[in-house]
Amino acid sequence: MYDMVINYGTDIFRVTYEALENSSLASFLKKDAEVMIKPNMVMAKPPSSGATTHAEVVAAIIEFLRNIGVTKIKIAESASVGENTKAVYRICGFDNLFSKYGVELVDLKQTKTKTVKTGDLAMEIYEEALNAEFIINVPVLKAHCQTNLTCNMKNLKGLIPDSEKRRFHSLGLHKPIAVLNKAVKTSFCVVDGICGDINFEEGGNPIERNMIIAAADPVLADSYCASLLGYEAKEIGYLKLADEMALGKLFDNSAKILELNADKKPQVKPANSAIVKKLSAMTDEKDACSVCYSALICALHKEGLTFSGDKKIKIGQGFRGKGGEGIGVGNCTKGFSKNLKGCPPKANEVAKFLRNAV
Ligand code: SF4
Known part of the structure:
Protein backbone atom coordinates (compact mmCIF):
# COMPACT_ATOMS: atom_id res chain seq x y z
CA MET A 1 0.00 0.00 0.00
CA ALA A 262 3.35 10.92 -14.93
CA ASP A 263 3.92 10.72 -18.69
CA LYS A 264 0.78 12.77 -19.39
CA LYS A 265 1.38 15.82 -17.22
CA PRO A 266 -0.60 18.77 -18.58
CA GLN A 267 1.39 21.58 -20.14
CA VAL A 268 1.63 25.07 -18.74
CA LYS A 269 -0.79 27.76 -19.93
CA PRO A 270 -0.13 31.54 -19.98
CA ALA A 271 -0.44 33.10 -16.51
CA ASN A 272 -3.22 35.51 -15.62
CA SER A 273 -1.77 37.03 -12.49
CA ALA A 274 0.66 39.96 -12.36
CA ILE A 275 3.09 38.24 -9.97
CA VAL A 276 3.22 35.03 -11.98
CA LYS A 277 3.67 37.02 -15.23
CA LYS A 278 6.59 38.93 -13.68
CA LEU A 279 8.28 35.73 -12.53
CA SER A 280 7.59 34.08 -15.89
CA ALA A 281 9.67 36.81 -17.56
CA MET A 282 12.75 35.23 -15.90
CA THR A 283 12.16 31.93 -17.67
CA ASP A 284 12.71 30.57 -21.17
CA GLU A 285 9.81 28.12 -21.33
CA LYS A 286 9.12 25.68 -24.16
CA ASP A 287 6.32 23.13 -23.69
CA ALA A 288 6.87 22.78 -19.92
CA CYS A 289 4.58 20.62 -17.79
CA SER A 290 2.53 22.77 -15.41
CA VAL A 291 3.78 20.91 -12.31
CA CYS A 292 7.41 21.50 -13.33
CA TYR A 293 6.82 25.15 -14.21
CA SER A 294 4.94 25.83 -10.96
CA ALA A 295 7.97 24.49 -9.05
CA LEU A 296 10.22 26.97 -10.86
CA ILE A 297 7.83 29.90 -10.37
CA CYS A 298 7.38 29.11 -6.66
CA ALA A 299 11.16 28.82 -6.19
CA LEU A 300 11.76 32.15 -7.98
CA HIS A 301 9.10 33.77 -5.82
CA LYS A 302 10.52 32.40 -2.62
CA GLU A 303 14.16 33.21 -3.34
CA GLY A 304 13.60 36.70 -4.81
CA LEU A 305 16.41 36.18 -7.34
CA THR A 306 16.62 37.85 -10.76
CA PHE A 307 17.46 36.12 -14.04
CA SER A 308 17.48 37.90 -17.40
CA GLY A 309 19.00 37.76 -20.88
CA ASP A 310 20.95 34.58 -21.52
CA LYS A 311 20.61 33.74 -17.79
CA LYS A 312 16.87 33.13 -18.18
CA ILE A 313 16.05 29.67 -16.87
CA LYS A 314 15.29 27.08 -19.49
CA ILE A 315 12.47 24.65 -18.81
CA GLY A 316 10.26 22.34 -20.84
CA GLN A 317 10.06 19.46 -23.25
CA GLY A 318 11.00 21.74 -26.17
CA PHE A 319 14.60 21.66 -24.85
CA ARG A 320 14.95 17.89 -25.10
CA GLY A 321 18.05 17.03 -27.13
CA LYS A 322 19.30 20.62 -26.95
CA GLY A 323 22.12 22.03 -24.83
CA GLY A 324 25.00 24.44 -24.35
CA GLU A 325 25.78 27.18 -21.86
CA GLY A 326 22.81 28.00 -19.70
CA ILE A 327 20.68 27.20 -16.68
CA GLY A 328 18.03 24.50 -17.04
CA VAL A 329 15.50 23.02 -14.65
CA GLY A 330 14.21 19.46 -15.10
CA ASN A 331 15.39 16.40 -17.03
CA CYS A 332 14.34 17.95 -20.34
CA THR A 333 17.13 20.53 -20.04
CA LYS A 334 19.87 18.12 -19.01
CA GLY A 335 21.99 19.24 -22.00
CA PHE A 336 22.66 22.65 -20.44
CA SER A 337 25.78 23.43 -18.44
CA LYS A 338 23.90 24.07 -15.19
CA ASN A 339 21.02 21.64 -14.78
CA LEU A 340 18.77 20.41 -12.00
CA LYS A 341 17.51 16.90 -12.71
CA GLY A 342 14.01 15.74 -11.82
CA CYS A 343 10.78 15.08 -13.65
CA PRO A 344 9.52 17.21 -12.07
CA PRO A 345 11.99 18.54 -9.51
CA LYS A 346 10.35 19.87 -6.34
CA ALA A 347 10.30 23.63 -5.72
CA ASN A 348 12.54 23.36 -2.63
CA GLU A 349 15.13 21.58 -4.79
CA VAL A 350 14.77 24.26 -7.48
CA ALA A 351 15.19 27.00 -4.84
CA LYS A 352 18.43 25.45 -3.57
CA PHE A 353 19.69 24.95 -7.15
CA LEU A 354 18.96 28.57 -8.15
CA ARG A 355 20.74 29.93 -5.06
CA ASN A 356 23.89 28.14 -6.23
CA ALA A 357 23.38 28.90 -9.93
CA VAL A 358 23.51 32.72 -9.69
S1 SF4 B 1 11.38 17.62 -16.76
FE1 SF4 B 1 9.58 16.30 -16.71
S2 SF4 B 1 8.05 17.52 -15.66
FE2 SF4 B 1 9.65 18.93 -16.36
S3 SF4 B 1 8.97 19.68 -18.35
FE3 SF4 B 1 10.28 17.89 -18.71
S4 SF4 B 1 8.82 16.18 -18.85
FE4 SF4 B 1 7.75 17.88 -17.85
Whole structure:
Protein backbone atom coordinates (compact mmCIF):
# COMPACT_ATOMS: atom_id res chain seq x y z
CA MET A 1 0.00 0.00 0.00
CA TYR A 2 1.27 3.47 -0.85
CA ASP A 3 1.70 6.34 1.64
CA MET A 4 0.71 8.87 -0.99
CA VAL A 5 -0.88 8.79 -4.44
CA ILE A 6 -0.26 11.65 -6.86
CA ASN A 7 -2.23 12.04 -10.05
CA TYR A 8 -1.92 14.61 -12.83
CA GLY A 9 -4.47 15.94 -15.30
CA THR A 10 -6.97 18.65 -16.12
CA ASP A 11 -10.14 16.54 -15.82
CA ILE A 12 -10.48 17.31 -12.11
CA PHE A 13 -13.18 14.71 -11.39
CA ARG A 14 -11.30 11.88 -13.13
CA VAL A 15 -7.91 12.80 -11.65
CA THR A 16 -9.39 12.79 -8.14
CA TYR A 17 -11.37 9.58 -8.61
CA GLU A 18 -8.32 7.71 -9.98
CA ALA A 19 -6.17 8.92 -7.09
CA LEU A 20 -8.75 7.58 -4.62
CA GLU A 21 -9.10 4.25 -6.46
CA ASN A 22 -5.35 3.73 -6.10
CA SER A 23 -5.15 4.96 -2.51
CA SER A 24 -5.54 3.10 0.79
CA LEU A 25 -8.86 4.83 1.59
CA ALA A 26 -11.19 1.91 0.79
CA SER A 27 -9.06 -0.47 2.87
CA PHE A 28 -9.68 1.22 6.22
CA LEU A 29 -12.91 3.18 5.83
CA LYS A 30 -15.86 1.21 7.23
CA LYS A 31 -18.98 1.15 5.05
CA ASP A 32 -21.21 2.33 7.89
CA ALA A 33 -18.89 5.20 8.87
CA GLU A 34 -20.20 8.76 9.05
CA VAL A 35 -17.91 10.82 6.87
CA MET A 36 -17.40 14.56 7.14
CA ILE A 37 -15.74 16.21 4.13
CA LYS A 38 -13.90 19.42 5.08
CA PRO A 39 -13.12 21.59 2.01
CA ASN A 40 -11.39 24.98 2.05
CA MET A 41 -14.13 27.58 1.66
CA VAL A 42 -12.03 30.43 3.00
CA MET A 43 -13.88 33.19 1.20
CA ALA A 44 -16.34 33.92 -1.60
CA LYS A 45 -13.92 33.46 -4.49
CA PRO A 46 -14.11 30.72 -7.13
CA PRO A 47 -11.51 27.91 -7.13
CA SER A 48 -9.89 29.40 -10.26
CA SER A 49 -8.68 32.26 -8.01
CA GLY A 50 -6.43 29.81 -6.16
CA ALA A 51 -8.29 30.24 -2.86
CA THR A 52 -10.96 27.54 -2.63
CA THR A 53 -11.52 23.82 -3.19
CA HIS A 54 -12.92 22.73 -6.56
CA ALA A 55 -16.42 21.23 -6.30
CA GLU A 56 -15.37 18.57 -8.84
CA VAL A 57 -12.80 17.22 -6.32
CA VAL A 58 -15.52 16.85 -3.70
CA ALA A 59 -17.95 15.36 -6.26
CA ALA A 60 -15.38 12.67 -7.09
CA ILE A 61 -14.90 11.91 -3.37
CA ILE A 62 -18.68 11.58 -2.88
CA GLU A 63 -19.06 9.25 -5.88
CA PHE A 64 -16.07 7.17 -4.79
CA LEU A 65 -17.45 6.83 -1.26
CA ARG A 66 -20.88 5.80 -2.57
CA ASN A 67 -19.33 3.28 -4.94
CA ILE A 68 -17.53 1.57 -2.03
CA GLY A 69 -20.76 1.51 -0.02
CA VAL A 70 -20.33 4.57 2.22
CA THR A 71 -23.54 6.59 2.26
CA LYS A 72 -23.44 8.77 5.38
CA ILE A 73 -21.65 11.80 4.01
CA LYS A 74 -21.80 15.50 4.84
CA ILE A 75 -19.73 18.55 3.94
CA ALA A 76 -18.87 20.96 6.75
CA GLU A 77 -17.03 24.27 6.90
CA SER A 78 -16.93 27.69 8.48
CA ALA A 79 -15.51 30.35 6.17
CA SER A 80 -12.94 32.85 7.42
CA VAL A 81 -13.70 35.64 9.89
CA GLY A 82 -16.66 37.74 8.74
CA GLU A 83 -17.29 35.60 5.62
CA ASN A 84 -20.66 34.01 4.94
CA THR A 85 -20.10 30.24 4.55
CA LYS A 86 -23.33 29.72 2.57
CA ALA A 87 -22.27 32.40 0.07
CA VAL A 88 -18.89 30.71 -0.36
CA TYR A 89 -20.58 27.33 -0.95
CA ARG A 90 -22.73 28.98 -3.62
CA ILE A 91 -19.89 30.81 -5.41
CA CYS A 92 -17.76 27.67 -5.44
CA GLY A 93 -20.53 25.55 -6.97
CA PHE A 94 -21.12 23.43 -3.87
CA ASP A 95 -24.89 24.02 -4.02
CA ASN A 96 -24.84 21.73 -7.07
CA LEU A 97 -23.36 18.95 -4.91
CA PHE A 98 -26.38 19.26 -2.65
CA SER A 99 -28.83 19.11 -5.57
CA LYS A 100 -27.02 16.28 -7.37
CA TYR A 101 -26.08 14.03 -4.45
CA GLY A 102 -28.35 15.22 -1.64
CA VAL A 103 -25.29 15.67 0.57
CA GLU A 104 -25.84 18.11 3.44
CA LEU A 105 -23.81 21.34 3.32
CA VAL A 106 -23.24 22.30 6.95
CA ASP A 107 -22.48 25.91 7.82
CA LEU A 108 -20.58 25.33 11.03
CA LYS A 109 -21.06 28.98 12.03
CA GLN A 110 -24.68 28.05 12.78
CA THR A 111 -23.72 25.15 15.07
CA LYS A 112 -22.53 24.70 18.67
CA THR A 113 -18.98 24.63 19.97
CA LYS A 114 -17.37 22.89 22.91
CA THR A 115 -14.25 23.82 24.87
CA VAL A 116 -11.46 21.30 24.49
CA LYS A 117 -8.25 21.45 26.53
CA THR A 118 -5.21 19.82 24.96
CA GLY A 119 -2.07 20.15 27.07
CA ASP A 120 -1.96 23.75 28.29
CA LEU A 121 -4.15 25.16 25.53
CA ALA A 122 -7.95 25.26 25.62
CA MET A 123 -9.91 26.12 22.49
CA GLU A 124 -13.47 26.24 21.19
CA ILE A 125 -14.13 23.66 18.48
CA TYR A 126 -17.38 22.94 16.65
CA GLU A 127 -19.07 19.87 18.11
CA GLU A 128 -19.77 18.58 14.58
CA ALA A 129 -16.03 18.23 14.11
CA LEU A 130 -15.43 16.69 17.53
CA ASN A 131 -18.17 14.14 16.92
CA ALA A 132 -17.15 13.35 13.32
CA GLU A 133 -16.24 9.71 12.90
CA PHE A 134 -14.09 10.09 9.77
CA ILE A 135 -12.87 13.44 8.44
CA ILE A 136 -11.71 13.73 4.85
CA ASN A 137 -9.66 16.92 4.64
CA VAL A 138 -9.80 18.54 1.19
CA PRO A 139 -7.57 21.63 1.30
CA VAL A 140 -6.10 23.68 -1.51
CA LEU A 141 -2.32 23.49 -1.87
CA LYS A 142 -1.43 27.17 -1.52
CA ALA A 143 0.91 29.59 0.18
CA HIS A 144 0.06 31.56 3.30
CA CYS A 145 1.30 35.06 4.07
CA GLN A 146 2.15 34.18 7.70
CA THR A 147 2.73 30.43 7.88
CA ASN A 148 4.22 29.99 4.34
CA LEU A 149 2.02 26.94 3.69
CA THR A 150 -1.67 26.30 4.13
CA CYS A 151 -2.82 22.76 3.38
CA ASN A 152 -4.31 19.95 5.52
CA MET A 153 -3.24 20.99 9.00
CA LYS A 154 -4.14 24.64 8.65
CA ASN A 155 -7.41 23.80 6.88
CA LEU A 156 -8.76 22.54 10.22
CA LYS A 157 -9.00 26.20 11.26
CA GLY A 158 -12.41 26.06 9.56
CA LEU A 159 -13.55 23.84 12.44
CA ILE A 160 -13.31 26.64 15.02
CA PRO A 161 -15.51 29.75 15.43
CA ASP A 162 -14.49 33.25 14.29
CA SER A 163 -13.55 34.35 17.82
CA GLU A 164 -11.14 31.44 18.09
CA LYS A 165 -9.76 32.07 14.59
CA ARG A 166 -8.84 35.60 15.73
CA ARG A 167 -7.26 34.26 18.92
CA PHE A 168 -5.17 31.76 16.91
CA HIS A 169 -3.54 34.75 15.17
CA SER A 170 -2.77 36.41 18.50
CA LEU A 171 -1.15 33.12 19.60
CA GLY A 172 1.11 33.08 16.55
CA LEU A 173 -0.86 30.41 14.60
CA HIS A 174 1.72 27.61 14.67
CA LYS A 175 1.16 26.19 18.15
CA PRO A 176 -2.65 26.41 18.09
CA ILE A 177 -2.74 24.83 14.62
CA ALA A 178 -0.65 21.90 15.85
CA VAL A 179 -2.78 21.55 19.00
CA LEU A 180 -6.01 21.71 16.95
CA ASN A 181 -4.69 18.84 14.84
CA LYS A 182 -4.15 16.84 18.01
CA ALA A 183 -7.69 17.56 19.20
CA VAL A 184 -9.32 16.79 15.82
CA LYS A 185 -7.92 13.99 13.72
CA THR A 186 -7.87 14.10 9.93
CA SER A 187 -8.58 10.54 8.78
CA PHE A 188 -7.71 11.04 5.12
CA CYS A 189 -6.41 13.87 2.94
CA VAL A 190 -7.27 14.74 -0.65
CA VAL A 191 -5.22 17.81 -1.58
CA ASP A 192 -6.60 19.99 -4.37
CA GLY A 193 -3.36 20.90 -6.14
CA ILE A 194 -5.06 22.10 -9.32
CA CYS A 195 -4.30 25.83 -9.08
CA GLY A 196 -3.49 27.07 -5.55
CA ASP A 197 -2.26 30.58 -4.90
CA ILE A 198 1.45 31.26 -5.03
CA ASN A 199 1.65 33.71 -2.11
CA PHE A 200 -1.68 34.36 -0.40
CA GLU A 201 -4.36 32.17 1.11
CA GLU A 202 -7.13 34.42 -0.22
CA GLY A 203 -6.22 33.83 -3.87
CA GLY A 204 -5.52 36.20 -6.75
CA ASN A 205 -2.23 34.72 -7.97
CA PRO A 206 -3.04 31.10 -8.84
CA ILE A 207 -0.44 28.84 -10.39
CA GLU A 208 -1.54 25.71 -12.23
CA ARG A 209 -0.12 22.40 -11.03
CA ASN A 210 -2.95 20.15 -12.22
CA MET A 211 -2.37 17.55 -9.55
CA ILE A 212 -4.27 15.76 -6.79
CA ILE A 213 -2.51 14.24 -3.79
CA ALA A 214 -4.19 11.55 -1.65
CA ALA A 215 -2.69 10.35 1.64
CA ALA A 216 -3.79 9.17 5.06
CA ASP A 217 -1.20 11.18 7.03
CA PRO A 218 -1.76 14.97 6.99
CA VAL A 219 1.77 15.66 8.27
CA LEU A 220 3.28 13.60 5.47
CA ALA A 221 1.05 15.25 2.85
CA ASP A 222 1.70 18.77 4.19
CA SER A 223 5.47 18.37 4.41
CA TYR A 224 5.47 17.02 0.83
CA CYS A 225 3.27 19.94 -0.29
CA ALA A 226 5.62 22.41 1.45
CA SER A 227 8.39 21.15 -0.83
CA LEU A 228 6.17 21.91 -3.86
CA LEU A 229 6.04 25.56 -2.75
CA GLY A 230 9.80 25.75 -2.19
CA TYR A 231 9.92 25.16 1.58
CA GLU A 232 11.60 22.62 3.80
CA ALA A 233 9.35 21.20 6.55
CA LYS A 234 11.52 22.95 9.16
CA GLU A 235 10.50 26.31 7.67
CA ILE A 236 6.86 25.67 8.62
CA GLY A 237 6.49 26.10 12.38
CA TYR A 238 3.40 23.92 12.80
CA LEU A 239 5.01 21.07 10.87
CA LYS A 240 8.00 21.15 13.23
CA LEU A 241 5.58 21.03 16.16
CA ALA A 242 3.55 18.23 14.54
CA ASP A 243 6.76 16.21 14.28
CA GLU A 244 7.62 16.87 17.94
CA MET A 245 4.06 15.95 18.99
CA ALA A 246 4.18 12.75 16.87
CA LEU A 247 1.07 13.76 14.93
CA GLY A 248 2.42 12.14 11.78
CA LYS A 249 5.55 11.53 9.77
CA LEU A 250 7.46 14.24 7.92
CA PHE A 251 8.03 13.47 4.25
CA ASP A 252 11.36 11.93 3.31
CA ASN A 253 12.64 9.59 0.63
CA SER A 254 11.34 6.54 2.51
CA ALA A 255 7.72 7.51 1.72
CA LYS A 256 6.09 5.13 -0.73
CA ILE A 257 4.61 7.23 -3.54
CA LEU A 258 2.51 6.10 -6.49
CA GLU A 259 2.56 8.60 -9.36
CA LEU A 260 -0.22 8.19 -11.93
CA ASN A 261 -0.19 9.64 -15.45
CA ALA A 262 3.35 10.92 -14.93
CA ASP A 263 3.92 10.72 -18.69
CA LYS A 264 0.78 12.77 -19.39
CA LYS A 265 1.38 15.82 -17.22
CA PRO A 266 -0.60 18.77 -18.58
CA GLN A 267 1.39 21.58 -20.14
CA VAL A 268 1.63 25.07 -18.74
CA LYS A 269 -0.79 27.76 -19.93
CA PRO A 270 -0.13 31.54 -19.98
CA ALA A 271 -0.44 33.10 -16.51
CA ASN A 272 -3.22 35.51 -15.62
CA SER A 273 -1.77 37.03 -12.49
CA ALA A 274 0.66 39.96 -12.36
CA ILE A 275 3.09 38.24 -9.97
CA VAL A 276 3.22 35.03 -11.98
CA LYS A 277 3.67 37.02 -15.23
CA LYS A 278 6.59 38.93 -13.68
CA LEU A 279 8.28 35.73 -12.53
CA SER A 280 7.59 34.08 -15.89
CA ALA A 281 9.67 36.81 -17.56
CA MET A 282 12.75 35.23 -15.90
CA THR A 283 12.16 31.93 -17.67
CA ASP A 284 12.71 30.57 -21.17
CA GLU A 285 9.81 28.12 -21.33
CA LYS A 286 9.12 25.68 -24.16
CA ASP A 287 6.32 23.13 -23.69
CA ALA A 288 6.87 22.78 -19.92
CA CYS A 289 4.58 20.62 -17.79
CA SER A 290 2.53 22.77 -15.41
CA VAL A 291 3.78 20.91 -12.31
CA CYS A 292 7.41 21.50 -13.33
CA TYR A 293 6.82 25.15 -14.21
CA SER A 294 4.94 25.83 -10.96
CA ALA A 295 7.97 24.49 -9.05
CA LEU A 296 10.22 26.97 -10.86
CA ILE A 297 7.83 29.90 -10.37
CA CYS A 298 7.38 29.11 -6.66
CA ALA A 299 11.16 28.82 -6.19
CA LEU A 300 11.76 32.15 -7.98
CA HIS A 301 9.10 33.77 -5.82
CA LYS A 302 10.52 32.40 -2.62
CA GLU A 303 14.16 33.21 -3.34
CA GLY A 304 13.60 36.70 -4.81
CA LEU A 305 16.41 36.18 -7.34
CA THR A 306 16.62 37.85 -10.76
CA PHE A 307 17.46 36.12 -14.04
CA SER A 308 17.48 37.90 -17.40
CA GLY A 309 19.00 37.76 -20.88
CA ASP A 310 20.95 34.58 -21.52
CA LYS A 311 20.61 33.74 -17.79
CA LYS A 312 16.87 33.13 -18.18
CA ILE A 313 16.05 29.67 -16.87
CA LYS A 314 15.29 27.08 -19.49
CA ILE A 315 12.47 24.65 -18.81
CA GLY A 316 10.26 22.34 -20.84
CA GLN A 317 10.06 19.46 -23.25
CA GLY A 318 11.00 21.74 -26.17
CA PHE A 319 14.60 21.66 -24.85
CA ARG A 320 14.95 17.89 -25.10
CA GLY A 321 18.05 17.03 -27.13
CA LYS A 322 19.30 20.62 -26.95
CA GLY A 323 22.12 22.03 -24.83
CA GLY A 324 25.00 24.44 -24.35
CA GLU A 325 25.78 27.18 -21.86
CA GLY A 326 22.81 28.00 -19.70
CA ILE A 327 20.68 27.20 -16.68
CA GLY A 328 18.03 24.50 -17.04
CA VAL A 329 15.50 23.02 -14.65
CA GLY A 330 14.21 19.46 -15.10
CA ASN A 331 15.39 16.40 -17.03
CA CYS A 332 14.34 17.95 -20.34
CA THR A 333 17.13 20.53 -20.04
CA LYS A 334 19.87 18.12 -19.01
CA GLY A 335 21.99 19.24 -22.00
CA PHE A 336 22.66 22.65 -20.44
CA SER A 337 25.78 23.43 -18.44
CA LYS A 338 23.90 24.07 -15.19
CA ASN A 339 21.02 21.64 -14.78
CA LEU A 340 18.77 20.41 -12.00
CA LYS A 341 17.51 16.90 -12.71
CA GLY A 342 14.01 15.74 -11.82
CA CYS A 343 10.78 15.08 -13.65
CA PRO A 344 9.52 17.21 -12.07
CA PRO A 345 11.99 18.54 -9.51
CA LYS A 346 10.35 19.87 -6.34
CA ALA A 347 10.30 23.63 -5.72
CA ASN A 348 12.54 23.36 -2.63
CA GLU A 349 15.13 21.58 -4.79
CA VAL A 350 14.77 24.26 -7.48
CA ALA A 351 15.19 27.00 -4.84
CA LYS A 352 18.43 25.45 -3.57
CA PHE A 353 19.69 24.95 -7.15
CA LEU A 354 18.96 28.57 -8.15
CA ARG A 355 20.74 29.93 -5.06
CA ASN A 356 23.89 28.14 -6.23
CA ALA A 357 23.38 28.90 -9.93
CA VAL A 358 23.51 32.72 -9.69
S1 SF4 B 1 11.38 17.62 -16.76
FE1 SF4 B 1 10.28 17.89 -18.71
S2 SF4 B 1 8.82 16.18 -18.85
FE2 SF4 B 1 9.58 16.30 -16.71
S3 SF4 B 1 8.05 17.52 -15.66
FE3 SF4 B 1 9.65 18.93 -16.36
S4 SF4 B 1 8.97 19.68 -18.35
FE4 SF4 B 1 7.75 17.88 -17.85
